[in-house]
Each structure stands twice: as structure tokens, then as C-alpha cells.
Amino acid sequence: xNNFPKSVSLVEVGPRDGLQNEKxxxxxxxxxxxxxxxxxxxxxxxxxxxxxxxxxxxxMADSGEVFSLISRREGVSYSAxxxxxxxxxxxxxxxxxxxxxxxxxxxxxxxxNINCSIEESLERFAPVVEQAAARGKPVRGYVSCVLGxxxxxxxxPEAVANVAKIMLDMGCYEVSLGDTIGTGTPFKTQxxxxxxxxxxxxxxxxxxxxxxxxxxxxxxxxxLSAGVSVIDSAVAGLGGCPYAxxxxxxxxxxxxxxMLDGMGISTGVDMTRLLKASSFIMEAVGRKPxxxxxNALMESC
Amino acid sequence: xNNFPKSVSLVEVGPRDGLQNEKxxxxxxxxxxxxxxxxxxxxxxxxxxxxxxxxxxxxMADSGEVFSLISRREGVSYSAxxxxxxxxxxxxxxxxxxxxxxxxxxxxxxxxNINCSIEESLERFAPVVEQAAARGKPVRGYVSCVLGxxxxxxxxPEAVANVAKIMLDMGCYEVSLGDTIGTGTPFKTQxxxxxxxxxxxxxxxxxxxxxxxxxxxxxxxxxLSAGVSVIDSAVAGLGGCPYAxxxxxxxxxxxxxxMLDGMGISTGVDMTRLLKASSFIMEAVGRKPxxxxxNALMESC
Numbered sequence: 001x002n003n004f005p006k007s008v009s010l011v012e013v014g015p016r017d018g019l020q021n022e023k024x025x026x027x028x029x030x031x032x033x034x035x036x037x038x039x040x041x042x043x044x045x046x047x048x049x050x051x052x053x054x055x056x057x058x059x060m061a062d063s064g065e066v067f068s069l070i071s072r073r074e075g076v077s078y079s080a081x082x083x084x085x086x087x088x089x090x091x092x093x094x095x096x097x098x099x100x101x102x103x104x105x106x107x108x109x110x111x112x113n114i115n116c117s118i119e120e121s122l123e124r125f126a127p128v129v130e131q132a133a134a135r136g137k138p139v140r141g142y143v144s145c146v147l148g149x150x151x152x153x154x155x156x157p158e159a160v161a162n163v164a165k166i167m168l169d170m171g172c173y174e175v176s177l178g179d180t181i182g183t184g185t186p187f188k189t190q191x192x193x194x195x196x197x198x199x200x201x202x203x204x205x206x207x208x209x210x211x212x213x214x215x216x217x218x219x220x221x222x223x224l225s226a227g228v229s230v231i232d233s234a235v236a237g238l239g240g241c242p243y244a245x246x247x248x249x250x251x252x253x254x255x256x257x258x259m260l261d262g263m264g265i266s267t268g269v270d271m272t273r274l275l276k277a278s279s280f281i282m283e284a285v286g287r288k289p290x291x292x293x294x295n296a297l298m299e300s301c
Numbered sequence: 302x303n304n305f306p307k308s309v310s311l312v313e314v315g316p317r318d319g320l321q322n323e324k325x326x327x328x329x330x331x332x333x334x335x336x337x338x339x340x341x342x343x344x345x346x347x348x349x350x351x352x353x354x355x356x357x358x359x360x361m362a363d364s365g366e367v368f369s370l371i372s373r374r375e376g377v378s379y380s381a382x383x384x385x386x387x388x389x390x391x392x393x394x395x396x397x398x399x400x401x402x403x404x405x406x407x408x409x410x411x412x413x414n415i416n417c418s419i420e421e422s423l424e425r426f427a428p429v430v431e432q433a434a435a436r437g438k439p440v441r442g443y444v445s446c447v448l449g450x451x452x453x454x455x456x457x458p459e460a461v462a463n464v465a466k467i468m469l470d471m472g473c474y475e476v477s478l479g480d481t482i483g484t485g486t487p488f489k490t491q492x493x494x495x496x497x498x499x500x501x502x503x504x505x506x507x508x509x510x511x512x513x514x515x516x517x518x519x520x521x522x523x524x525l526s527a528g529v530s531v532i533d534s535a536v537a538g539l540g541g542c543p544y545a546x547x548x549x550x551x552x553x554x555x556x557x558x559x560m561l562d563g564m565g566i567s568t569g570v571d572m573t574r575l576l577k578a579s580s581f582i583m584e585a586v587g588r589k590p591x592x593x594x595x596n597a598l599m600e601s602c
Contacts, residue, residue: 182597185563186522214556214593215563217519221487247597255515262486262516292515296483296548 003202003227007266009045010257011176011206011232012038013250014281015066016047016081018238020059021249024285028062032069034284037277038235039073042269048078048096051087067094079140088128092135099132100176101125102142103167105160106149109180113144122166129171141167142208146177146192147184147219150243157195165199174204176232179219181243182212189219193226206230209251211290212241216251217259224265231256236278237290252291254278271297304503304528308567310346311558312477312507312533313339314551315582316367317348317382319539321360322550325586329363333370335585338578339536340374343570349379349397352388368395380441389429393436400433401477402426403443404468406461407450410481414445419460423467430472442468443509447478447493448485448520451544458496466500475505477533480520482544483513490520494527507531510552512591513542517552518560525566532557537579538591553592555579572598 015035019026031049038046048070049063063080070078080096082088091099103121104110110118132139145152146160164175177196184192196205207223207230209216220231237252254274260267271293278294289295316336320327332350339347349371350364364381371379381397383389392400404422405411411419433440446453447461465476478497485493497506508524508531510517521532538553555575561568572594579595590596 183563185560187564211593212597213559214515214518214553215560217515218522218560221519221522241597244597248593252515258514259486259516259519262484263488292512292549296513296542296545 005229011045012043013047014234014238018234021239041273050081051090098138100140104144106145108151141172141175144178144180147179157192161196176206176208178208182210186222189222202227208232211251248290254291254293258293306530312346313344314348315535315539319535322540342574351382352391399439401441405445407446409452442473442476445479445481448480458493462497477507477509479509483511490523503528509533512552549591555592555594559594
């Protein structure tokens with residue numbers, strides 16, 4: 001496990017995964033400006049919105065508008081979450097560059113979150129992947145609860161490997177492994193990745209770790225040492241944790257970038273510009289960033 | 302670098318290094334209660350106070366009283382910082398179980414912080430170590446700025462190794478390597494430890510990392526992999542960073558413990574009891590903990 005990549009592709013999930021879990025409502029114009037500032041900072045992969053029923057996720061009801069108003073940059077992929085073929089149609093109309101589907105590594109989480117078994121959920125996504133492929137759109141797969149489940153506790157690495165492999169076999173170009181509740185620690189992360197990379201190439205794996213218990217960077221270090229070269233993060237640590245009130249959710253992009261910069265691993269993202277996006281959106285949601293780097297650099301004397 | 306220890310000795314520095322850097326003044330009784338709660342939680346090494354001139358560090362002016370009022374537990378070492386022989390005398394009168402001296406790995410930091418060169422500072426500490434030894438008191442050495450200096454930036458690992466070796470040669474039983482400004486990242490940590498352990502046994506090294514930029518746990522993981530089995534931390538992440546307003550200082554004991562518990566590395570410290578100490582002192586200083594674990598566990602629904 002000493003296969004550190006020379007460069008890492010950061011997937012910025014703040015505008016979707018982040019804002020979806022913020023209590024303060026954010027205007028369409030603010031979302032658009034955030035996406036533009038993130039592209040300014042050098043991000044090349046930005047999760048921009050979600051085409052889910054507004055009944056379930058009112059925060060993302062304006063995703064179509066956001067996609068239509070952003071200043072598209074050459075070389076930047078603006079992605080959208082698409083839970084079904086209707087969502088896919090809307091994402092295609094909005095000209096999303098790529099789409100994403102999701103599934104859980106935990107049976108209980110799947111049942112409680114989307115009311116069906118893991119297997120059923122993957123079957124339901126099959127036509128989304130198929131139709132996206134037919135329209136030439138790349139599909140990313142998200143696997144949740146890879147290092148723990150709020151209902152089951154421990155999750156077998158084999159369950160993660162199984163879902164990851166099915167998603168890739170279905171046609172996803174990459175799977176993002178989510179420590180949804182942030183309970184992972186380094187040895188568990190290492191073991192999980194060992195089992196998953198037995199059946200899935202490490203080049204097709206992204207690490208999507210939450211920082212609820214402050215463990216994300218240590219776990220990401222382990223993932224990097226295993227050769228993982230794609231990391232999901234949210235500017236300013238946007239978003240909270242629905243399973244722990246007041247706790248942080250997504251690992252902050254600034255904190256990840258600080259570590260990668262310090263390790264000489266290139267990302268193409270510039271810290272100073274990223275902090276502009278960070279302070280912009282924190283002002284909009286009216287709280288301090290959960291990023292320690294942002295707090296230290298913004299307020300340094 | 303895969304020499305993970307089976308157990309780790311945690312050095313709780315909250316009552317001294319932590320409270321010294323808090324803005325809110327804390328009563329003697331609160332300090333006493335904090336130390337007692339930390340011992341209740343299973344801590345066996347507690348930095349309890351400092352015998353420095355109250356002119357320089359008014360927050361620690363009552364250390365003698367704190368030492369006289371705590372409920373001493375069998376097997377717990379209550380330590381004190383002693384900058385000179387006068388401080389040592391006071392620490393001995395207070396019956397501190399061990400004392401500590403300090404030096405910087407950065408020449409500029411030494412000059413700005415204690416108005417003398419590194420070499421001069423070590424010479425000044427020689428009689429403290431000698432007299433402590435004569436009275437049978439173990440002496441710990443703190444080295445600051447081991448992964449960066451607020452004035453010089455990068456610090457050569459060789460400078461750290463040099464100060465660490467001198468301290469051990471002088472008679473310190475252990476050296477605590479401090480990333481005082483928290484700018485360390487994993488590869489730098491690894492390189493520093495490689496150079497230091499070339500001249501100093503790893504069993505005599507403690508890691509004292511600050512979490513100013515959120516990097517402490519990733520760096521501690523690297524230190525553990527190098528065989529380091531002593532970690533300094535402060536309950537709730539007490540203390541701030543004098544070089545970055547609003548930023549966090551010492552890594553939070555809860556976050557370190559969460560990682561170690563998850564890795565199956567024993568410490569003897571109990572999370573539930575530790576959280577009691579954490580919520581007690583945070584109420585006293587009137588702010589939220591900078592520990593992500595404390596925030597998640599205390600407010601979890």
C-alpha cells in the first residue's frame with residue numbers, strides 16, 4: 001500500500017451534496033455564482049445539481065435553472081444526480097455533462113433511504129445507465145455506507161465490493177465510495193479498499209469521505225497510499241450530517257487540498273481562489289466553514 | 302514504516318497548553334475539576350500546570366493551588382512546565398510528579414519566543430534537568446516548530462533531530478515533538494520522523510501535533526506507522542492558535558481517541574467519560590469544542 005498518485009482529480013460536491021444538507025435556503029443566483037467560483041478555482045468536476053422530485057429534495061428544485069445559468073468552462077464537467085429515467089431526461093435537457101446514480105452497501109440503509117433492497121435499487125438504475133450510454137453521457141455510481149451504516153453499524157467490505165462491481169458492470173465509468181456517516185478509521189479504510197480493489201481497478205474508484213468524526217483526512221491518506229486518485233469533497237465542508245445534529249458532513253475541499261498540496265500531489269485547484277468560493281458561500285448560508293484550513297487562513301493575522 | 306504500536310500513551314495537555322491559550326479566564330476550582338475528570342476518564346499523564354512567571358502567563362498563576370487541590374490518583378502522573386530553576390522549585394513544592402522543559406527547532410522562533418538562541422535556551426535548561434534528576438523527578442522535553450515555523454517556514458528535520466538528541470542527552474526521558482503551527486502534512490511528518498529516529502529511539506518520542514489546518518490525525522497516523530506510541534492532545538481541542546485567530550490549536554483528545562479506538566490501539570481512556578470532561582470545560586469557557594467527535598457525539602440525535 002504505497003502507491004501514492006502524482007495527481008488527484010477532485011470532485012467538488014458542495015453545490016449538490018453540500019447545499020442539499022444545509023438548513024439555510026440558498027437562491028438560484030447564489031448557486032450559480034458558487035459553481036462559477038469553483039470553476040474559477042480550477043475545479044474540473046463539479047456536481048452542480050440533482051434531478052430528483054422536488055417533493056423529496058426541495059433544495060434542488062431549481063437545478064435545471066442552475067444548469068442554464070452557469071458560465072460553462074471548457075474542460076469542466078458539470079454533473080447531476082439522476083435517480084430515475086425522468087431525472088435523466090431532465091438532466092439531458094439541462095445539458096448536464098455527466099450523470100450519477102446511487103446505491104447503498106447496507107441493506108437496512110437502502111430500505112430506509114429508498115424503500116427497496118440493494119438489488120432492486122440497482123435494477124431500477126439499469127435503464128438510467130442504459131439510456132445515458134445511448135446518449136453518450138458518462139455515468140458515475142455512488143455507493144453509500146461503505147465504512148459503516150447508521151442502522152447496521154459495521155459493513156462487510158465484500159458488500160461494498162459487490163455493489164461497486166455491479167455498478168461498473170452496468171456501465172458506470174467510476175464508483176465513488178462514500179463513508180456516509182464518517183465512522184471510518186484508517187485500518188478499516190485500508191481493509192475495505194483491499195477487498196474492493198480485488199474485484200475493481202483502483203483507477204475506477206473515488207473516495208467520498210465525510211468528516212463527521214474528524215477522520216476523513218487520515219482515511220484519505222490511506223486511500224491515496226492504496227493508489228486512489230479521485231477524491232470527492234465539498235467547499236468549506238458544506239452540508240451537515242443528518243445522523244448527528246450539528247456535526248459536519250462532507251470533508252472540506254480546503255482541508256483535502258492543503259494535505260495534497262503539502263504532499264506535492266497536484267490537483268489544478270488553487271487555494272486562494274478556492275477560499276473566495278468558500279467565503280462567498282459561507283456568507284450566504286450564514287455560518288463559519290467546517291474547514292479548519294478555511295478558518296485558519298481566512299482569519300489569520 | 303509499518304510499526305503500529307498495540308497501545309498508545311496519551312498525554313493530556315488540555316489543563317495547561319490548552320487553557321493557557323483560551324481567552325476566557327477559568328477559575329482554580331474549574332481547573333481542579335477538569336484535571337479530576339480527565340483522571341476519571343482514564344488519563345494517566347496529565348499536564349496540570351505551569352510554573353512560569355505570572356507576568357508572562359497569568360492564566361497559570363494558580364498552578365500551585367491547582368496541584369494542591371486535585372484528588373491525586375494512584376498511577377496518574379501530574380506534570381508541570383518549568384522554564385527555570387525557580388519554576389522547578391515551585392513545581393517540587395507543589396509535588397508535581399514530573400516536569401517539562403522546552404526548546405524550539407527554529408532559531409527565529411527561539412529568539413522571538415524566549416529571546417535567546419536554541420543553544421542558549423538548552424544551556425539554560427541544563428541546571429533544571431540536573432536538579433530535577435537529583436530530586437528524582439523525570440523531565441520531559443518539548444521541541445516546538447518541528448514541522449514549520451511562523452517566522453522561517455520550513456524547518457530542516459536535522460534541526461529537530463539535533464534538539465531532540467541534546468534534550469535526551471541532557472537527561473530528558475522523552476521528547477515531545479510539536480507541530481506548533483499545525484502546518485505539517487503526511488510526507489513531511491514521515492521524513493521528519495525518519496531523520497529524528499536515526500539518532501533517537503522511537504520509544505522516546507511523543508507526537509504533539511496541532512490541528513490548525515485539520516492535518517493532525519493524518520500526521521498522527523503516519524507517526525503511528527513509524528512506531529510512535531506517545532501522543533499529546535487536549536480535551537475538546539482546548540486552546541487556540543496565537544498565529545491564526547479563530548483557528549484551532551492542539552488536536553482534540555476525542556478525535557485522536559476515536560481513531561485509536563477504531564484502529565484497535567488501546568489507550569485506557571474511555572470516550573464516554575472523556576466527553577464528560579469535554580462538555581464540562583467547554584461550558585466553562587463558553588464555546589463549542591473544536592473536536593468533531595465531541596460535536597457529533599454530544600449533539601447526536
